[in-house]
Amino acid sequence: MVSLIAHTLFKYRIYVLLLGTLLLLAVIVPGFATVDNARNVLQRASIAGLMALGLTVAILAGQLDLSVASMMALGGVVMMLLHQSFPPEVGIAAALAVGIALGVLNGVLVAKVGISAFIVTLGAMIGLRGLAFALSSSAPIGGTYPGLSVAVDQILVGPLTPRIVVFLATGLLVHLLLTRTRPGRNVFATGGNPEAARLIGIHTSRYVIGALALSGALSALAGILLALSLNTGSPVVGQQDLVVVIAAVLIGGTSLAGGRGSAMGTLAGVIFLAALTTGMNLANVPSYYQLVAVGVILVFVILLDAFDIRRQRSHGMRSKRRMAAAATP
Amino acid sequence: VSHIDVRNGAPIASDLRAVLPRATLPILDYTSRYGIAIALVALIVVGAALSPVFLTADNLLNVARNVALVGIVATAMTFVVISGSFVDLSVPAIILAAAIVTMFVQPSVGLLGSVMIGLAASAALGLINGYLIGQWRANSIVITIAVSVAVLGIAQALVGGAIIYSQDDAFKSIARGNTFGLPTVALILVVVAGVSHLMLRRTVYGRWAYATGGNYPAADASGVPTRRVVMGAFVLSALGAGGAGILLGSLIGHARVGIGDGYEFDAIAAIAIGGTSLLGGMGGIPRTILGVFFIGILNNQMILFGVPNEAQGMLKGGLIVAAVGLDVLLRRMRQQ
Numbered sequence: 083m084v085s086l087i088a089h090t091l092f093k094y095r096i097y098v099l100l101l102g103t104l105l106l107l108a109v110i111v112p113g114f115a116t117v118d119n120a121r122n123v124l125q126r127a128s129i130a131g132l133m134a135l136g137l138t139v140a141i142l143a144g145q146l147d148l149s150v151a152s153m154m155a156l157g158g159v160v161m162m163l164l165h166q167s168f169p170p171e172v173g174i175a176a177a178l179a180v181g182i183a184l185g186v187l188n189g190v191l192v193a194k195v196g197i198s199a200f201i202v203t204l205g206a207m208i209g210l211r212g213l214a215f216a217l218s219s220s221a222p223i224g225g226t227y228p229g230l231s232v233a234v235d236q237i238l239v240g241p242l243t244p245r246i247v248v249f250l251a252t253g254l255l256v257h258l259l260l261t262r263t264r265p266g267r268n269v270f271a272t273g274g275n276p277e278a279a280r281l282i283g284i285h286t287s288r289y290v291i292g293a294l295a296l297s298g299a300l301s302a303l304a305g306i307l308l309a310l311s312l313n314t315g316s317p318v319v320g321q322q323d324l325v326v327v328i329a330a331v332l333i334g335g336t337s338l339a340g341g342r343g344s345a346m347g348t349l350a351g352v353i354f355l356a357a358l359t360t361g362m363n364l365a366n367v368p369s370y371y372q373l374v375a376v377g378v379i380l381v382f383v384i385l386l387d388a389f390d391i392r393r394q395r396s397h398g399m400r401s402k403r404r405m406a407a408a409a410t411p
Numbered sequence: 412v413s414h415i416d417v418r419n420g421a422p423i424a425s426d427l428r429a430v431l432p433r434a435t436l437p438i439l440d441y442t443s444r445y446g447i448a449i450a451l452v453a454l455i456v457v458g459a460a461l462s463p464v465f466l467t468a469d470n471l472l473n474v475a476r477n478v479a480l481v482g483i484v485a486t487a488m489t490f491v492v493i494s495g496s497f498v499d500l501s502v503p504a505i506i507l508a509a510a511i512v513t514m515f516v517q518p519s520v521g522l523l524g525s526v527m528i529g530l531a532a533s534a535a536l537g538l539i540n541g542y543l544i545g546q547w548r549a550n551s552i553v554i555t556i557a558v559s560v561a562v563l564g565i566a567q568a569l570v571g572g573a574i575i576y577s578q579d580d581a582f583k584s585i586a587r588g589n590t591f592g593l594p595t596v597a598l599i600l601v602v603v604a605g606v607s608h609l610m611l612r613r614t615v616y617g618r619w620a621y622a623t624g625g626n627y628p629a630a631d632a633s634g635v636p637t638r639r640v641v642m643g644a645f646v647l648s649a650l651g652a653g654g655a656g657i658l659l660g661s662l663i664g665h666a667r668v669g670i671g672d673g674y675e676f677d678a679i680a681a682i683a684i685g686g687t688s689l690l691g692g693m694g695g696i697p698r699t700i701l702g703v704f705f706i707g708i709l710n711n712q713m714i715l716f717g718v719p720n721e722a723q724g725m726l727k728g729g730l731i732v733a734a735v736g737l738d739v740l741l742r743r744m745r746q747q
Contacts (some may be wrong), residue, residue, distance in 0.1 A: 195736050201732065213724075213729075325560065329556065368572060370572050374565055376560050380560060
């Protein structure tokens with residue numbers, strides 16, 4: 083019984099970590115357990131969270147995407163550039179289309195040409211940031227209609243704003259896509275064992291392209307929301323975000339080896355990091371001690387993962403040995 | 412190739428035909444093997460033809476000075492790549508930490524002491540990376556990111572989150588000065604690259620590094636101390652990053668958050684463009700140096716030809732993908 087509880091707690095460790103942190107912060111930091119602060123946490127989580135959801139799908143398909151933060155900046159710039167002369171809907175549609183198209187390009191270079199995703203998306207990270215600078219002539223592009231930020235940041239009910247609703251709804255959709263549909267299952271198969279997936283008839287390259295396209299689209303969506311919020315499309319936004327996004331995905335239990343992880347875990351990881359940062363800001367912890375805390379937690383979580391994998395591996399070997407012993411007359 | 416029937420010590424031609432790849436156009440073979448060298452020569456020829464300034468001693472020394480720091484980082488990171496641990500993303504944090512620590516202790520321990528302490532601190536950080544990745548077999552990307560985040564925090568806490576300045580003129584003149592008429596930083600790169608090359612090609616550690624990166628389980632099973640090889644690679648990488656950080660501190664005379672940003676990706680790009688496989692087990696220092704100079708000369712020409720800043724990022728990103736893509740395609744054609 084005790085071992086069952088321990089096992090369950092270990093298995094759902096990200097949610098335990100999230101709840102524990104929220105409880106701890108609520109008790110020791112005055113002003114943390116309020117509706118206003120919950121809204122702050124979720125607003126902070128939403129932009130990095132959308133990128134993290136896209137990256138989760140890419141990593142599940144066995145590919146890394148380093149270009150998410152540059153794609154976000156590009157999405158915002160494209161949106162605001164078109165908004166100078168068109169209604170916002172046109173800019174939003176165009177920015178999403180650019181995100182999907184460039185994600186597909188990443189995917190084709192990885193799946194069809196055979197260049198490693200690390201290199202392709204590293205090139206995209208540098209190149210797309212350059213493109214964002216070129217399109218905006220290195221200057222932030224202001225919106226023409228100040229009401230736009232109200233449209234995404236107004237308080238709907240309780241802690242929710244349209245920006246937060248989009249983020250949480252996207253999280254739910256990605257979760258359903260991954261767990262309840264055939265394409266979702268095939269993404270797991272593609273990332274877990276590409277050769278086996280190919281042999282049972284899954285078009286693995288399609289899922290790699292699709293996963294990177296989704297990652298591009300969600301990053302562009304993050305850029306659109308941020309541009310609307312700030313009423314500005316800027317080529318410099320998100321330059322520090324890549325590390326946070328990768329950290330959130332990994333804290334959420336998605337393995338860089340591919341085929342193992344979940345969108346819900348990523349949501350928990352993103353909200354955990356946002357809550358921790360917001361809580362430490364409220365408590366006036368200097369930013370560099372915040373970095374130390376996040377780094378140490380990250381190492382701890384990764385080592386738990388490494389321990390988990392090692393445990394499963396040795397467990398598998400033991401049962402194999404037992405079966406071999408049983409089979410020997 | 413134990414199944415080749417050897418008579419009188421010489422393999423039979425028909426057996427050889429069975430195991431060797433089919434003969435292809437020799438030109439294809441050469442291009443795929445020496446692609447980066449050919450591309451570098453082409454770049455130099457184009458530069459010399461189009462710009463009167465490019466092939467002057469001043470400009471070339473300028474290039475050498477500009478690539479030296481990335482060159483040192485990339486040379487050291489080559490150990491990590493060859494031994495199969497992919498990449499070391501903690502480079503910017505270690506650059507910053509080394510610069511801050513060196514300048515922080517300089518007033519009390521003097522120039523030489525401060526450099527030693529800076530390098531020792533870097534090696535210690537590399538040891539942490541190496542222990543977690545080598546011993547625990549944790550993923551190098553995540554571990555080096557996690558360690559970076561913590562190190563950035565500690566380094567800033569040390570100086571209270573502010574900028575730290577160097578007051579030592581002798582220190583500041585190291586990276587700015589010349590030795591034997593050549594930029595000192597470029598000479599340091601030559602020494603670092605030479606020693607690293609000898610380590611990879613002439614020592615047991617080098618052979619172990621290739622074996623570990625080429626086939627980890629096989630190396631492990633044949634008694635190569637794979638865990639310690641990986642640990643050593645991260646210590647070497649951190650020493651390179653730390654050395655570059657100290658030189659960078661000397662060059663700009665101060666250290667603040669962000670000075671090391673981008674060095675990790677520039678180094679990875681140079682290693683990959685040079686043709687060292689990011690999967691490990693192949694490649695070498697000469698390739699990395701060629702890659703470093705390719706990017707350095709390309710940057711130099713973009714400035715000489717007045718390519719706008721905005722377009723430089725796009726060109727560089729596209730070129731990294733194109734160079735590696737070409738390499739993949741040529742290899743595939745060679746195999747067919």
